[in-house]
Amino acid sequence: MNALYKILVTHTRLRPRHHHLRYNTVYLLLDIETPPRRRLLSHNRFNLFSFHERDYGAATADLPGAIRAQLAKAGLADAGGRILLLTMPRFLGHAFNPISLFLCHDHNGSLRAVLYEVNNTFGQRHGYLLPVTDEGPSVRQQCAKVFYVSPFMDMDLRYRFSLHPPGESMGLHIAVEDAQGVILRTTMAGPAQPLTDTALLRAAAAMPFLGLKVLAAIHWEALKLWLKKIALRPRPPLPAEPVSFPPPNTEPAS
Numbered sequence: 001m002n003a004l005y006k007i008l009v010t011h012t013r014l015r016p017r018h019h020h021l022r023y024n025t026v027y028l029l030l031d032i033e034t035p036p037r038r039r040l041l042s043h044n045r046f047n048l049f050s051f052h053e054r055d056y057g058a059a060t061a062d063l064p065g066a067i068r069a070q071l072a073k074a075g076l077a078d079a080g081g082r083i084l085l086l087t088m089p090r091f092l093g094h095a096f097n098p099i100s101l102f103l104c105h106d107h108n109g110s111l112r113a114v115l116y117e118v119n120n121t122f123g124q125r126h127g128y129l130l131p132v133t134d135e136g137p138s139v140r141q142q143c144a145k146v147f148y149v150s151p152f153m154d155m156d157l158r159y160r161f162s163l164h165p166p167g168e169s170m171g172l173h174i175a176v177e178d179a180q181g182v183i184l185r186t187t188m189a190g191p192a193q194p195l196t197d198t199a200l201l202r203a204a205a206a207m208p209f210l211g212l213k214v215l216a217a218i219h220w221e222a223l224k225l226w227l228k229k230i231a232l233r234p235r236p237p238l239p240a241e242p243v244s245f246p247p248p249n250t251e252p253a254s
Contacts, residue, residue: 002036003029004199004204007168007190015183017230026203028195029118029166030085032102033064035131040200040234041246046212049200050090056100056117057127058242067102071113074129076140079104079112091204094118096121099188099247101172115243120149127243128159139163143246145176146239151232154178168192172219 005027013019027131030036030051040048055062057070068080087100102115117127126147132139146155157176169191177183193199 001025001029001166002031003166003192003193004165004203005029005086005168005190005192006203007188008035010187012185013183014182014185020219024207025088026207027086027170027190028089029170029192030087032067032083032085034196036195037236038195038197038200040197040204043194046093048092048204049056050093051085055090055095055097056085056087056102056125067104067115070115070129070243071104071243074113074131076104076113076129076131076244076245078106078180079131081105081107081112082109084166088172102127111139114141114163116151117160118147120147122148124148124238126239129197129243129245130161131138131246137164139165143244146244148233148235152230153184154233154247157183164189166192 006069007025007027009023009025011021012018022225026164028041028049028051032053035051036045037043037170050171057063057066058142062111064083067083071077071079076232082105084103084105086099088095096117097117099119100117102117103111104113104115106112111132113129113131115127115129117125119169124147130141130143133143135141139162141161141163144160145155145159148155153176157178158178160175162173162175169189171189172187174186175182176186
């Protein structure tokens with residue numbers, strides 16, 4: 001399945017100062033082993049839109065192999081079937097992806113794991129690989145934060161993910177919590193449409209400078225947070241491993 005999603009992203013910070021951000025963007029759903037080729041979408045080469053494997057994971061030439069190696073390391077080798085990637089593509093050679101999702105299925109087509117790959121504005125990335133334990137239409141997962149993203153957020157936090165997997169629409173809600181409760185809520189949601197050159201051209205016309213727009217919005221909002229006198233947190237070293245995952249037999253997210 002390959003599709004284009006017009007996504008509305010919202011961030012709502014609840015403490016210590018209320019702050020809200022929203023913007024529109026485009027995400028593509030791609031089969032990473034047989035990525036689609038369109039006149040306006042290329043694989044590992046320049047185009048209006050493009051998908052480059054070195055933008056993800058360990059930046060290797062074998063992205064599916066790298067993902068499956070992480071699945072095996074996490075004890076999730078049975079999730080090594082079809083792998084779909086939900087991501088913001090490069091636009092005119094540039095991309096900034098705050099978050100991309102690798103949806104890992106077993107050989108019967110059931111979703112068994114999700115790798116949430118996060119990028120920060122310092123050129124660093126980290127993945128959270130979480131098993132799927134829910135049977136319903138929404139996937140609920142959680143993990144401890146180990147990767148520095150925003151200079152306005154502490155490290156001793158927890159993520160709770162609620163994912164409506166991509167289909168006719170997609171939705172992702174992320175609650176960022178400390179010991180007192182939710183600090184930040186982030187949502188991504190939007191409808192699907194066929195991944196055609198016409199859809200790509202319309203997306204380019206509606207949202208030019210796609211990645212640069214997102215990056216500029218993040219820095220603009222950071223300035224506003226600084227003006228609200230929210231303290232900056234120092235950046236710690238990167239995690240020792242590029243992907244973190246809960247140990248085997250971890251209890252499902254509540």
